[in-house]
Amino acid sequence: IPGLTMFKMLEPFGTELFGISFPFEIKYSGLFITLFSCLRLAIFNLDEDQKYYFKGLNTPSNTVLIFGLFYAYTQNQSFEFLFNNAVLLIVLTVISSWLLISPVKMIAMKFKSMKLQDNYPKLALLIGSIIILLIFKTVGIPLVIIYYILISIIFQKQLK
Template sequence: MNFIKNNLANVLTLGNLFSGCIGAVHLILGDYKITAIYLILSLVLDFFDGFVARALKANSNLGVQLDSLADMVSFGFIPGLTMFVALTDNSYSHIPWYAYSGFLLTVFSCLRLAIFNLDEDQKYYFKGLNTPSNTILIFGLYYAFKKTQSYELIFSNLYLMIAITIVFSLLLVSPVKMIAMKFKSMKLEDNYPKLALLIGSIIILIILGTVGIPMVILYYILISLIFQKQLT
């Protein structure tokens, strides 16, 4: 029983990794809906592995390392692969040299995860954009483009795609504070940023639906910038 208790969170983490691997394969194959499903599964598992570890008091150094390694695939490799696929227009017979620039997102995701593991300040906020949010933004933009032709301006412009790659790669490792959905207290005034984020996100999704998913991440960044002084 103790073995199950101590390792249940790690099993969920490995499930996140496995789900990310499947999502990456289907992304290459052009099955974007399947990739979206497995990304959602990875997000759910990523949330619950930490929740379960805390609930069962089964936190461990092994769990910390596994969590980052799993996230590196689901939320590090996939956004880079998404931009690579976008820059090749899903045609691999001739891969242009600039398509590999998409993997800057993967490189900086790795750096961001390593920094996070060593930084003890990021308990109630993040420094820089967290990797799951970055993945939702990058893949969400491309998924909406492929399914509804939304954001065509982005994916019809090589320089804009590369600019987005560079900007969000740097944002991953920036010192800018970002909202984390962890409650330091239950006082209303301490949670204004979270409430503004939650209410605004719901409104965006109601109005725009699936197309609004990447907009939620941009709104998240904006709200975090507005409430910088309250994020401690």
């Protein structure tokens, strides 16, 4: 579904990018998100290490990122710079697709202990997300996912 959303976001741009005419409409590149989501799910189902963290961005978070951007734009024209530029949308597609299968460890909300020091990443994620949503409201939805990615990278060594 996020692939179809990106397809919809790229629809107005036709077949030309940077003055180069492609033999297909650019909107089809948005479907790479769907392809990489399937690949990510296959990897996750075969990997036994991902009990207390995820390798790569999980598909629900990626969906919230793409839908959140689209929803914020349709509600109040937030992120308009993104929706008016096919290159930025394609870059977002590439980054989103890569994050799905990346080796970067991402926080999972599974607790292996109740020790405070074992849960700093989760607490930072929870508190930061609440603050972002209180400040930015609807626009904060995709920002929370970006924050989630950044917090996961910051706490990379603590995720085991």
